[in-house]
Amino acid sequence: MTAETKTTNAAQGEIRTYRGRRFDSSAPVEVRVADGKIVAVETLADGADGCGDLPILAPGLFDIQVNGAVGVELSSAGLTEEGVVAVLDKMLRDGVFRCCPTLTTNAPETMINAAATIASALEKRPDLRPTVWGIHLEGPFISTAEGAVGAHPKRFCVPYSRELFDRIQEACGGLVKLVTLSPEYEGAGEFVRFLRERGVVVAVGHTNATCAQIDEAVSAGATLSTHLSNATRHLLPKWENYFFGQLADDRLTASLIVDGFHISPQLVRAIVRTKGLDRVVLISDQSPLSGFAPGRYKTELCELEIQPNGKVTLAGDPNLLACASFPVSHCVANVASIENLTLADVYPSATTGPARLLGAPLYSNVDSTGATLGDESNRVDWLEVGADADFLLFRLIPATFGALGVLDGASFRTGRFDFERIVWRGREIV
Numbered sequence: 001m002t003a004e005t006k007t008t009n010a011a012q013g014e015i016r017t018y019r020g021r022r023f024d025s026s027a028p029v030e031v032r033v034a035d036g037k038i039v040a041v042e043t044l045a046d047g048a049d050g051c052g053d054l055p056i057l058a059p060g061l062f063d064i065q066v067n068g069a070v071g072v073e074l075s076s077a078g079l080t081e082e083g084v085v086a087v088l089d090k091m092l093r094d095g096v097f098r099c100c101p102t103l104t105t106n107a108p109e110t111m112i113n114a115a116a117t118i119a120s121a122l123e124k125r126p127d128l129r130p131t132v133w134g135i136h137l138e139g140p141f142i143s144t145a146e147g148a149v150g151a152h153p154k155r156f157c158v159p160y161s162r163e164l165f166d167r168i169q170e171a172c173g174g175l176v177k178l179v180t181l182s183p184e185y186e187g188a189g190e191f192v193r194f195l196r197e198r199g200v201v202v203a204v205g206h207t208n209a210t211c212a213q214i215d216e217a218v219s220a221g222a223t224l225s226t227h228l229s230n231a232t233r234h235l236l237p238k239w240e241n242y243f244f245g246q247l248a249d250d251r252l253t254a255s256l257i258v259d260g261f262h263i264s265p266q267l268v269r270a271i272v273r274t275k276g277l278d279r280v281v282l283i284s285d286q287s288p289l290s291g292f293a294p295g296r297y298k299t300e301l302c303e304l305e306i307q308p309n310g311k312v313t314l315a316g317d318p319n320l321l322a323c324a325s326f327p328v329s330h331c332v333a334n335v336a337s338i339e340n341l342t343l344a345d346v347y348p349s350a351t352t353g354p355a356r357l358l359g360a361p362l363y364s365n366v367d368s369t370g371a372t373l374g375d376e377s378n379r380v381d382w383l384e385v386g387a388d389a390d391f392l393l394f395r396l397i398p399a400t401f402g403a404l405g406v407l408d409g410a411s412f413r414t415g416r417f418d419f420e421r422i423v424w425r426g427r428e429i430v
Contacts (some may be wrong), residue, residue, distance in 0.1 A: 015039070015170070018421065020057030020393045022383075024344045026415050028054055033389040036426025041383050055393040055420050058347060059363050059382040062354045063328040064178060064281065065136060065226070065255065067101025067102045068288035074118070075103040076300050077110045077424055084121035088128050090290070092429045094327035095392045097364040098355075100178055105139030105152040106301070108164055115172035120123035127425075133360050134177025138226065140183040141191075142206035147233035148182070148242075150206055151314060151322040153301050160191040169198070176200060177358055180226040183217035185379065202257070202359055204246060206231045211245035218251050224357060227285060228254040228271060230262050230321065247274055249332035253357055255281045258338070259324045260333040260414040261311045265338045265401070272339055281357060282331040282350045287312050287323030310414075326414060329394075333415025337399035365390035365425075393421040 028051040031287045032040040032119040044051055068074045069090040071098045072083035084101070091099050101118050103111050115135060122129045141161070144154045158164070159353075160181070169176045179195055180203040181188075188209075194200050203225025204217055225246040232243060246252050254275050258268055262285070272280055287304070289297055294306045296315050303315035304322050314320045328350050352362045365388035368380035382391070399415035422429040 008049070016426075018057070018391075018393060018423070019044070019054055021054045023056050023058035023347050026344075029057065029383070031383060031389075031391070033354070033423070033426055034097035036389055038383060038385055038387050038389050041385060044110040055395055056343065058343075058363070058392050058394070059094050059351055060390050060392060060422075060424065061328055061332075062098040062133070062349045062360070062364070063091070063094075063096045063284050063286075063350070064100040064133075064354045064358065065102050065138070065285050066091065066096075066099045067104055067138075067281040067286060067323050069286050070290070071288055073288040073299060074101050075106045075111060075114050077107075077113065078300065079114045079117045081117060081121035081124060084118050085125055085128065088131050091131060091427070092422065092424055094284075095329055095394070095417060095419060096131075096284075097328065097390055097424055098131060098360070100136035100358075101132060102136040102399065103168075105142060105156045107156055108140070108167070111137070111140070112168050112171045115168045115175065119172040119175055124249050130364065130425075133358060135172055135175045136178040136180070137165075137176055138180040139206065141179070141185070143182040143184055145233070148206055148208040148231055150231035151280040151302070151320065152206060158183040160187060162191070162194060165195070178203060178224075180205040180224075181217075182209055183213045184209035186214060189216045189220035190221050192217050196221040204252070207242050209242050209245075211240050211242070214242060214245045214249070218249055223251065223253060224281070225254045227257050227262065227283065229267055230257060247271065248416075249415055250279070253279045253281055253353075255283045256331070256335075257283055257285045257324055258334045259284070259326045260330070260334060260399070260412055261309075262321060262324065268335060268338045272335065276346060277341075277349055278353070280335075281348050281354045282328055282335065282346075284326065284328040284331065285324040286327065287325060289323075290325045290327070293324070326416075329417040330414045334397055334399045336396075336399075337415050343396060363390070364388075379414050389423050389426040391423050392417070392419065393423075394419045 005179045028044040030042045059417045069087045072087050140158050144157045178201045195202050201222035202222040203226040294308045297307045305315040310325050312325050355362050363382040394417040397416045400413045
């Protein structure tokens, strides 16, 4: 069954009609769109003609950690406005309608100029402004310890600096909405409070902190663990370590990269069952090499390599991960497969979950800040008549596992969305 048909109405102009099954209820619906808006939504009888093989209908995704794509590194001295636009276009083609362009650790002037370039690109392309909720600073206030620093350049990692943060924030006109830091430096609590007073969400990540230091940061207002379990030493103390310190703290939501390489299925299960899906946010951690073929590629800071299975590592070291190459939709499909959950269970971890974390509207097309999903007196629906026509139509391709269930690229195949239509602001991206 095709996902979409078109008719023309002389009074309203062209009306596009889309059919699919809602991701949250599996109910078959017909959505009619005109002039970029949803003009009608009709629930169909499940046994009606043509309702047997409909694609999934769902809202656009929200990815809070995008380092780059299509050869563009966002945290780069060579970043251009055209490069920013290219990354955002790639996000839309991935079904991501909101994202946080992420600036990883680099020289101060590079991070300042990159922030300014993102802001200027959005000024020149106001049509793309809704795709960016805010900038995510993943560094430079992170650990230099082996493992914890990950692929970030140690020479640019620094203790907290209000002056540097203010310079970056001023350069982008206040776009910074999320900062990942390590609470191992003196004054962690004070710096977290400084950021929170400016409306910035604070995450713990790339850290070698003690549990007491993590507690200090969380008590001061940190609410997220950035890609929990990644950027860690290979060997951790048995009883007390920064992974357990974050896993056990109910005040922290955990972002996870479930691309098939960053985290094992066993650990996915452990974190999801400990945190609960309402405290899990799925991220892509997409790199500038996202979408590229296997091979070695030079970047501004180092040489990276895409392994034959799609794993992105530092060149010459297949075990040292350096961002990811798959979109966040793969993570949604993988968690559903690993935990044997429905799409309705997992999908909020890449939509309403990150929105709540960052204080954003629940969906990209509905002004729903502070609204709820279940309370009928204050309920928001992404298929509201009059809302922007933002939605995805896709087939879910589940992940597959070998006998051992390991993520080695041979016994595991990442799940994904096979998009039939991507409709954004009424425009068909796919």
